[in-house]
Amino acid sequence: MGNNSLTPRTELYLEGPDATGLNTVDIWTTGPDLASGGDERLWVIYIHGGAWRDPKVDSKSFAPAVEVLFNSSLKDSIAGFASINYRLSPYPSHTKDPSCPDDRSRNVHYPAHLVDVSRALLYLDDKYRINNRYIVAGHSAGACLAFELNNWYLPGAQLPQPACVLGISGIYDLEAFIEAHSEIPAYRTLIENAFPDKSVWEEASPNKSHLSENAKWQNARAIIVSHSDEDELVEKAQASYMLERARMAPSANEKIHFLPATGAHDEIWESGYILASLITKSIEILRSSPKDPISTC
Numbered sequence: 001m002g003n004n005s006l007t008p009r010t011e012l013y014l015e016g017p018d019a020t021g022l023n024t025v026d027i028w029t030t031g032p033d034l035a036s037g038g039d040e041r042l043w044v045i046y047i048h049g050g051a052w053r054d055p056k057v058d059s060k061s062f063a064p065a066v067e068v069l070f071n072s073s074l075k076d077s078i079a080g081f082a083s084i085n086y087r088l089s090p091y092p093s094h095t096k097d098p099s100c101p102d103d104r105s106r107n108v109h110y111p112a113h114l115v116d117v118s119r120a121l122l123y124l125d126d127k128y129r130i131n132n133r134y135i136v137a138g139h140s141a142g143a144c145l146a147f148e149l150n151n152w153y154l155p156g157a158q159l160p161q162p163a164c165v166l167g168i169s170g171i172y173d174l175e176a177f178i179e180a181h182s183e184i185p186a187y188r189t190l191i192e193n194a195f196p197d198k199s200v201w202e203e204a205s206p207n208k209s210h211l212s213e214n215a216k217w218q219n220a221r222a223i224i225v226s227h228s229d230e231d232e233l234v235e236k237a238q239a240s241y242m243l244e245r246a247r248m249a250p251s252a253n254e255k256i257h258f259l260p261a262t263g264a265h266d267e268i269w270e271s272g273y274i275l276a277s278l279i280t281k282s283i284e285i286l287r288s289s290p291k292d293p294i295s296t297c
């Protein structure tokens, strides 16, 4: 495969009266779409950031990294890439693309973002059989979503199990995030905008939440937290909080990893190369991890 430019196809993971323009997932496949028996190729699934509200940070923010990975030696071990859009919280003050009050895709709050990501994962599993063979990578607010994934948000649902969860530049502790930036009121505004009910802040913070007991990351074969020292927007302490909580997981010693990243907060996905390299390293970690942690005890 040469240095070609790739175009994803956009699929709808929700149809009917509840569907909005943001209930879509971008898909890039690298070979036959459907898993044949014994297909061990991985899916790489991305959850974008943008503080749960920024219309300019969406599924397309994964495209530069996909381009890099598509032209790398990993290509043959990857079945496909998916980048999930989800409904956003309001952003009426956005200078170029303010949200309107009647736009159903841009006026939601926690847990609607997670309900959508859960729906997308169910759709992907139904169509592409991703269970146990996908890595879910989230950036910033997307990392929070990746570590919140839990059957609890869609009653009756059995979300596919990720083999690896990778949180990059993540926000995991909402209260501490506000505290760490108390001199900048915009940080509190961001959180109150997506989580207006303060009584859910603990539940929605994966380092503290009682829901983390049954969260999907708990049973991943590799649990990876990444942060860049050059991040100017999210403090590194967030990564430490999540790592501290993750180390309480069963067989934590073999499964939990910190991956240092480079670059500024958004440079990580904008450049493509940094995000691609974190995904590459995560796949290497996953490959060297025990297949079934239970049988190795």
Ligand SMILES: N[C@@H](CC(=O)c1ccccc1NC=O)C(=O)O
Pocket (backbone or CB within 6 Å): 049, 050, 051, 052, 053, 054, 139, 140, 141, 142, 190, 233, 234
């Ligand atoms: N571009 C976003 C800000 C943003 O994404 C952000 C700002 C501070 C800390 C983390 C952020 N994003 C996390 O998803 C906005 O305009 O609201």
